[in-house]
Amino acid sequence: MGGVVGYSGNTFAQVFDNPNPTVTGLMVSLYEVGCMFGSIIIIFWGDNLGRRMSLVIGGFIVILGTVIQASSFSRVQFIVGRIVAGLGNGMNTSTLGTYQSETCPAKNRGRVVTCEGIMAIGGVWISYWLDFGMSYAKSTVQWRLPLAVPAIFALAMSGVAFFMPESPRWLALKNRDDEAKEVLAALAGEDVRTDDESILEMHNTIRQAIDYETHMSGEFSFRELFTGGELQNFRRICLCFGIQLMEEMGGINLITYYMSNVFLQIGTGHFLALLLSGINSTTYFISSFVPIWLIDRFGRKSLLIYGTIGMMCMMIMLTISLSFGPANFTAGIFAILSIFLFNIFYATGGWMATPFLYPSEISTLRLRSKGSAISVLSKWMFNFLVVMISPVAMANIGWRTYIIFAVLNFVFIFVLFFFYPETKGLELEQVDKIFTGGDPITRGAIGMRRPLGAENHQPSQDFLDKSGHDLSKHIEDVGKSSEV
Template sequence: MLGMNRLEGAPLRAAIVVTGAFYFTLLGYDQGVLGGIIGQPQFLDTINNPNAIIQGLVVSIFDVGCMIGCAISGIYGLALGRRRAVILGCMLIVLGGAGQAAVYHIVQLVVFRIVTGIGLGIVSSNVPVWLAETSKARKRGQKVAVQLCLVLTGNVTAYWVNYGMGFTSGEVVFRIPIAWQCFYPLVAIVLALGLPQSPCVLYYWGEVNSGDEVLRRLYGGTEGADTALPGDTETSTALAAERTEILREIASEQQQQQQQRTPTATAGAKSLLLQSLGAQNRGRLLLIITLQSLQQLGGCNITAYYQTTLFSTSIGLPTNLSKLLAGFSAICFLLGTLPDVYLIERLGRRRLMLLGSCGCFTTMLLFTVLLALNTPSASWGAVAMLFSFQLYVPSHL
């Protein structure tokens, strides 16, 4: 950790990416772990065998916690800064994961699922921004694609850990997989302690000298050199341009906030949509919100949570085979991210998303039709469509 305080340039940016990697792997693991154990008899006996509605509540309450965490981050994110917010969120995840692993009652499970979700919401709102604020612009698209690849790595890990633990007996069947989620945030905390705050946040706080120093380190300047880095004209120009752009954006935001405090300004969300944003930016914001909502409604998380249930209950396959197929389906999800790492800067975000959305629509439609036919051959066709759906989802996201 002390050695990380001396990192500069590409090694420093790589360290920030690695720290984020543990979070994104955790995100995928959390998405998959409970879906694999929700049907385990040992787990259901421990929480007094709730009905299907309560089981759905236990799974979905995690996302409610994530929403709360995102809201907290939206209000207090800049005051905390990216680094401290990530550490706080990871601490909540460790607390929630430990509480779930020691579950003895369904109320305890629900409470700690919410705590974990809050922590994940805080971290998920800050890690991508932290990465973007410390990355060079031409690398941001690929880093986003790699992040999704890491999410699916965690998802695959969760399914295969659950499958392997299914051959054991007793409560370790579910306690070890749940407890394992604490590993990722613990490592992320240790790494984050040795990393600098985002220069954008430091400039926002008015700590210009500290912001200059972090920006210099990110561009690989030698210790004690001024911000302009006169020894490298290309780097000096890029650094100065980024510094100017950051300070300009902060000044613009502060000016808008000052205008909102005037007696004629309307406070709250109405101000955000009607006053502080121009018509063009307001349309962009609403478009982003709509697209993100539709992506989630498309079934990507539902299939991640309930793959085993889809294979066993909806398609009617044996339990052990369903778990095995869920593990291979998660691998398909992971494999679907690999082309995106290469294509995202070549095809562009819009074309790649349209390609993934068309693929998801077609495969899910065929999956539904084949389920309705309810014949042995149609059931295996539905399995194939679910696998194909997982291949298209990464591009859709």
């Protein structure tokens, strides 16, 4: 949408009666409302559908919404298409991180989910260059083709997901243990059998974690999302909700959705704005590869803090540069540079992928799909807020808009440091132990280099199953089978 809105005279504006900034913001941002409802579907029914079928169904809903958008001749039809496409995308984004986290070993889970972020930024890269190329068209194909292309990717995703194996942890959660072992063996390698010792140990660890969660909380109830106790579910849900809030309110969607508008605000012409948007999306895409080598080495938390500091500095630089007005050539150069560097800090800091990975890592298995979906619900809720208010803010307060995001990024640095624990290198079942240590406020977020390394840990009675087996010991020993 970034390359087809924001300027009069193009065929999009002609078909939809030259919408003003408020209507433009509404037409663009109602996509996020659809995404929010898609996340809600996963919260309530994701565990019934399963990870794989959620992706298949979500992809086909995206295709339907894309067709409605691309064939629109009225604002109402276009808005319906945006909401429908968003519904499917909300289901997809609520499920992908969970599915990937549950099928990856701890040693490279961050790298694998980072690849998802690279593909997402690759979509931004394709979209801006497609917008640039289609800007030369004189008919409505100028915007209909760019809005139709996502259907190709949605079809490919649904087709691939249909033939992929189901998550072994979801299968175990549904007591389909034989199938879970088959998937674990398949993920381990062609020559690994289901009765291999490493497979049995990994499956036993997953089974013990499920039994422990059931022992602690009984049959699932949505009330668990708002309770503390030994499992600290409410704190985990707050962390899930907060990480996507920070990702959205850091300013990335102001830049991504309205990048061409921002360049126009600097004083460029329409052609140069589209060209710079395409070049910027290219550097953005290239930068997104960097976390592959960093996220499992330096950790999620360190990268996010580094990226947030950089984003804050670039918002300050953009604010100062734009305050000189579009007539100041030197200030305009610095403003353009700050936009490029903002995207680079966002990408290299892991902000594209980590918010989808982190909720899956810190949530218990029985709440994992709900924690991820609540996180994505937060994403689309604040995405809607930013996308809706940005055109109005830029039209009314101009360069002062960016002060808001500079201040928010400053606050987020401290939130990340004091409240978000590091999860690199830990199996999903090991992460539970982070929440049982540390001081009462940060609870393992700082001062716990190896949360599972307490050699003298004595299990409480809550960590014993009905047969007296120490479930916490099983959870701590899961690293022995990390090759799986």
